[in-house]
Amino acid sequence: MSASKAEQYRADVLVSCVHDREPGLMPALEEEVRRRGLEGEIRIVDAGCRGFCSMGPVLLIEPDGIFYVGLKPADVPELVEETLVKGRVVERLTYEEPTTHACISYCRDIPFYNKQERIVLRHCGMVNPGSVEEYIAVGGYQALGKVLGTMTPEEVIEEVKKSGLRGRGGAGFSTGRKWESAREAEGEIKYVLTNGDEGDPNCFMDRALMEADPQSILEGMIIGAYAVGAHQGFVYIPFEHTGAVRSMRTAIEQAREFGLLGEDILGSGFSFDVELRMGAHSFVGGESTALMHAVEGKVSEPRPKHVHTTEKGLWGRPSCLNNVKTWNMVPEIINRGAEWFAGIGTESSTGTQVFSLAGKVNNVGLAEVPMGTTVRELVFDVGGGVPKEREFKAIQIGGPSGGFLPADLLDMPMDYETLAEAGSMMGTGGVVVLDDRTCVVDTARYFVDFLRDESCGKCTSCREGIRRILEILTRITEGKGELSDLDVLERLGRVVHAVSLCGLGKTASNPVLSTLRYFRDEYVAHIVDHKCPAGVCKALIEYYIDEDKCTGCGLCRLKCPEEAISGEKKEPHVIDPELCIRCGVCHDVCRFDAVGVR
Amino acid sequence: MPRLKSLEELQELRQRLQKDIKARADTSTTITVGMGTCGIAAGARETMRAILAELEARSIDAHVTTVGCIGMCSREPLVDIQQGDEPRVTYGDVTPEMVPRLIDEHLIRGNVVEEWVVGRVEG
Numbered sequence: 001m002s003a004s005k006a007e008q009y010r011a012d013v014l015v016s017c018v019h020d021r022e023p024g025l026m027p028a029l030e031e032e033v034r035r036r037g038l039e040g041e042i043r044i045v046d047a048g049c050r051g052f053c054s055m056g057p058v059l060l061i062e063p064d065g066i067f068y069v070g071l072k073p074a075d076v077p078e079l080v081e082e083t084l085v086k087g088r089v090v091e092r093l094t095y096e097e098p099t100t101h102a103c104i105s106y107c108r109d110i111p112f113y114n115k116q117e118r119i120v121l122r123h124c125g126m127v128n129p130g131s132v133e134e135y136i137a138v139g140g141y142q143a144l145g146k147v148l149g150t151m152t153p154e155e156v157i158e159e160v161k162k163s164g165l166r167g168r169g170g171a172g173f174s175t176g177r178k179w180e181s182a183r184e185a186e187g188e189i190k191y192v193l194t195n196g197d198e199g200d201p202n203c204f205m206d207r208a209l210m211e212a213d214p215q216s217i218l219e220g221m222i223i224g225a226y227a228v229g230a231h232q233g234f235v236y237i238p239f240e241h242t243g244a245v246r247s248m249r250t251a252i253e254q255a256r257e258f259g260l261l262g263e264d265i266l267g268s269g270f271s272f273d274v275e276l277r278m279g280a281h282s283f284v285g286g287e288s289t290a291l292m293h294a295v296e297g298k299v300s301e302p303r304p305k306h307v308h309t310t311e312k313g314l315w316g317r318p319s320c321l322n323n324v325k326t327w328n329m330v331p332e333i334i335n336r337g338a339e340w341f342a343g344i345g346t347e348s349s350t351g352t353q354v355f356s357l358a359g360k361v362n363n364v365g366l367a368e369v370p371m372g373t374t375v376r377e378l379v380f381d382v383g384g385g386v387p388k389e390r391e392f393k394a395i396q397i398g399g400p401s402g403g404f405l406p407a408d409l410l411d412m413p414m415d416y417e418t419l420a421e422a423g424s425m426m427g428t429g430g431v432v433v434l435d436d437r438t439c440v441v442d443t444a445r446y447f448v449d450f451l452r453d454e455s456c457g458k459c460t461s462c463r464e465g466i467r468r469i470l471e472i473l474t475r476i477t478e479g480k481g482e483l484s485d486l487d488v489l490e491r492l493g494r495v496v497h498a499v500s501l502c503g504l505g506k507t508a509s510n511p512v513l514s515t516l517r518y519f520r521d522e523y524v525a526h527i528v529d530h531k532c533p534a535g536v537c538k539a540l541i542e543y544y545i546d547e548d549k550c551t552g553c554g555l556c557r558l559k560c561p562e563e564a565i566s567g568e569k570k571e572p573h574v575i576d577p578e579l580c581i582r583c584g585v586c587h588d589v590c591r592f593d594a595v596g597v598r
Numbered sequence: 599m600p601r602l603k604s605l606e607e608l609q610e611l612r613q614r615l616q617k618d619i620k621a622r623a624d625t626s627t628t629i630t631v632g633m634g635t636c637g638i639a640a641g642a643r644e645t646m647r648a649i650l651a652e653l654e655a656r657s658i659d660a661h662v663t664t665v666g667c668i669g670m671c672s673r674e675p676l677v678d679i680q681q682g683d684e685p686r687v688t689y690g691d692v693t694p695e696m697v698p699r700l701i702d703e704h705l706i707r708g709n710v711v712e713e714w715v716v717g718r719v720e721g
Contacts, residue, residue: 008650010662012621041650043621062621063628063661086633087664126622136608137615138622145605259601267604 008040011063011084014047016125017056019243025057028073032080042084048212048247050125051366052112053204055095060107060125067107068093098362098384112363115382117344119332119352120168120205120325121368124212129247132254135215141260143331147223148268153183156227160330162338164350169195169286169323170398170427171503172349172416175330178320182228182310185318190230192221193314193321196237196244197291199283200399201450202358203430205366206324209354210237210244213328214251218274220327222265223334225272228320233274234295238281249276283400283454287502288313288321290456301456302502323428325354345371349415349426355397357383359432360390376410379433391436393534394519398427400447401507403514404440423514425507439536440519441526444511445473451508462505465496469512477537481527490516535597538582542598545586547572549594556586556595620659627660627705629653632676634667641693642675648694649677652701660705673716679704690716 018025029044052058055069059079066089068079075093082088089105096103097111104110118124127134135141147156161176182190194217198206210217221233235252237245252274255261263271279285279294287302292314294300313319329351333341342350349371355378357367362384369378375395379385386392394404397414403424405412412418416426434443448470457463469492472485493509493516500506516523525531532540545556545565550572557565557573564580567573575586575595587595602608616623631637631646646662653660670676673690677700680686687710689700696714703709 008654009618009621010646010650012619014622041647063625064663085664086635086638086666087630088666127619133611133615134619136612137619139612141608142612145608149605257601259603262601264603266602266608 009043011042011061012045013042013084014045014050014060014062014125016047016050016058016060017053018046022057022072024073025071025076028076029080032076033084036080036085038080038084045128046130047125047127048123048129049208049366051121051208051368052363053366054362054364058125065106065108067095067105067110069095098387112365112367112382112384115377116368117352117370118368119344120209120328120354121366122213122332123216124208124366127213129212129214130250132215132251132258132260135213136258139335140215140331141219143334144219144222144260145266146334147226148266148270153227153229156223156334157183159338160227160333163333163341164338164348165326165329165333165341166349166416167323168325168329168353168428170425172426175322175326178310178322179224179227181308182230182318182320185311187318189232190228190318191314191320192225192228192230192233193292193295193319194221194233194235194327195286195288195291195321195323196235196241196248197279197281197286197294198238198241198428199281199286199454200356200428200430202432203356203399203428205354205356205429207241207244208366209324209328210241211247214247215255216328216331217248217324218251218255218261220322220330221274222261222272223330224320224322224327226270228318230320231272233272234277234314235274236277236279236291236295238285239278240281245276245278252276282456283451284456284502284504287504290502291321292319301458302504304501346413346415348417353414353426353429355429355431357431357433359396360386360435360438361433362387371415372413374411374413375405378414378431379410383433386433386435392433393436393438394434394440396424396432396434396443396447396511397430398425398507398510399430400450401425401504401510402427402430403510404434404444404518405514406518423517424510427507437534437536439477439532439534440515440522441473442477442532442534442536444515445470445477447511448473448508451504455504455508459500459505461496461499462501462508465492465500465505466508468492469496469509473512476523476526477532478539479526479530479537481523483524483527485527486516486520486523489513541582542577543575543580543582543584543586544596544598545573545575546594546596549592551592551594553591555589555591559585559589561585617657617659621661623659625659625661626682627658628678628680629660629662630665630678630680631662632666632668632674633664634671634674636667636671637674637676640671640674640691644694645675645677645692645697648697649701652697656701656706658701658705670716676716681705686719687715688717688719689714 057071059068094103094105157179165175166172277295285300290300290302354368367382396404452466455462493513496509552570564576675692677689677692
């Protein structure tokens with residue numbers, strides 16, 4: 001019995017989220033499997049992201065489906081001995097459900113996973129992203145075969161149109177119609193492009209997808225190129241996203257080696273190749289015209305779009321640009337049919353959406369749910385709710401320029417139209433959950449500050465308008481605001497939206513306008529009462545020690561960087577508000593909940 | 599790897615590669631080997647290796663998993679076979695020599711080898 005014969009593997013150990021967090025885990029697993037003579041019987045697979053970021057590194061053992069979280073190399077001997085040899089679950093390594101504290105051994109029983117519907121993330125964490133063979137084994141390139149073998153370009157476009165697929169980069173334009181106008185545009189040479197410039201500060205799904213399932217993106221691109229009549233494609237990724245760059249580069253090389261890119265693909269006579277282009281990371285760089293400028297080697301600034309890029313895009317030629325998630329969905333639509341896809345989600349927003357869950361939520365990570373799922377289902381069922389049993393206050397959807405929605409809208413379905421009407425947007429699906437200890441004025445200020453940094457400066461309204469909004473917001477958080485500021489903010493917000501050229505300026509006032517719409521009281525509290533209800537804005541709060549709760553342990557006194565706390569041992573301590581810099585260390589370290597904020 | 603020149607070549611390659619990741623795919627058959635300390639002492643690892651080799655030799659798609667002691671240590675190695683909705687059949691004292699007949703009769707012909715059965719659980 002030769003150990004190298006692959007067909008004898010009885011179990012696959014799929015390891016995710018390991019390279020940056022526990023680089024020693026894979027070698028430790030491989031070594032232990034070797035030491036116990038399990039080579040050729042148990043295979044360790046370097047799988048991509050499974051989306052459960054708060055729990056990484058995670059590991060899935062197939063075929064049983066046993067799921068372990070937060071692994072360290074020191075756990076390896078016990079894991080191999082107990083689970084891989086003896087078939088027993090090691091309970092201390094399993095996932096603990098944050099609300100019930102129950103230990104869950106199997107991946108299929110974990111709410112974070114079984115409440116999701118994974119189409120985009122279908123292969124994430126299930127295949128080795130560095131192996132085109134594994135992608136083919138799970139059914140990869142079957143859709144391409146079907147397209148090249150049995151469909152005309154027009155039929156492909158019709159199928160994508162029928163599926164109702166809308167661009168997942170944020171704007172939500174019909175993918176089929178975009179392809180159609182690129183196909184119909186005049187010109188011998190046409191291009192297809194992949195937008196891998198994920199610029200939102202708390203989004204990581206595009207990066208994760210490129211790292212975990214690069215072949216599906218390429219397959220979608222080849223199908224798209226066939227449909228629009230392009231023979232050259234470009235994948236644009238910020239060079240800082242080194243993992244995504246490495247993964248896409250390997251994927252392109254392997255696809256070429258297998259004849260899935262290049263001349264006469266699968267003997268169909270259709271030729272297409274892809275080049276990887278890298279640029280410096282910026283928020284505005286993901287805008288379609290800015291991205292094409294970057295691929296051309298120019299400064300990545302947007303241009304007016306009275307002529308669409310599908311007619312005159314890259315080097316003035318018809319170009320079809322899609323987000324990585326959009327390309328990735330195409331093979332699945334071809335395989336399973338437009339009706340299947342259109343049956344998921346809502347009538348106008350079909351399919352699923354990947355959300356990056358961040359902020360005050362238990363299950364930080366990537367979650368894919370059908371369009372039209374409610375905020376409550378996303379945050380509480382999939383996300384596991386707000387940590388430390390604090391109260392849910394608001395959710396920001398759509399990245400830094402998405403609007404904030406309050407708790408009364410928890411049962412609102414999330415689709416393109418409903419979100420826009422509520423003053424937010426789908427965007428790329430970035431989600432930040434805020435609890436009752438997060439100040440909405442301060443959070444809006446934070447995102448406006450980000451947008452001010454990222455504004456390219458071309459339009460006066462965006463360059464100067466965002467700056468003025470930031471100044472006013474900063475003043476309010478310092479307790480120096482006036483009630484008339486609120487009207488100025490609303491007016492400014494509307495002007496920035498109306499006059500700016502690209503999506504950045506068009507959406508930049510969302511954080512301010514939506515918080516003014518739903519949380520006006522909190523602004524007023526800052527301005528009139530000089531109070532920050534959430535206890536965040538430093539100029540407006542004061543830390544105090546509750547005499548009844550303080551045991552006089554002295555921990556806060558030791559930790560205070562300003563020596564602002566005094567008191568005798570075993571006697572209640574006091575904070576000197578003159579010396580206090582409101583860093584909050586005393587509040588964080590107190591074990592008796594005796595430090596309060598007012 | 600030479601370039602794929604046709605759709606047929608892609609299909610052939612997929613057929614071949616699919617076997618390599620069968621642990622991640624659904625199969626209707628699961629063979630479970632008792633691998634507690636008692637099972638290992640009675641030679642369960644050798645039995646399991648024989649099962650893996652036999653499945654490979656006959657190109658049968660089945661999952662092979664291990665499980666801890668279920669309490670009948672005297673009859674180890676214990677091997678359970680479950681196919682679809684059929685009852686889960688437990689065989690006792692399974693030595694590597696018994697494996698070819700077990701697989702041939704139970705998995706291929708669909709006849710339970712009654713003389714080796716120690717128990718059944720309805721599926």
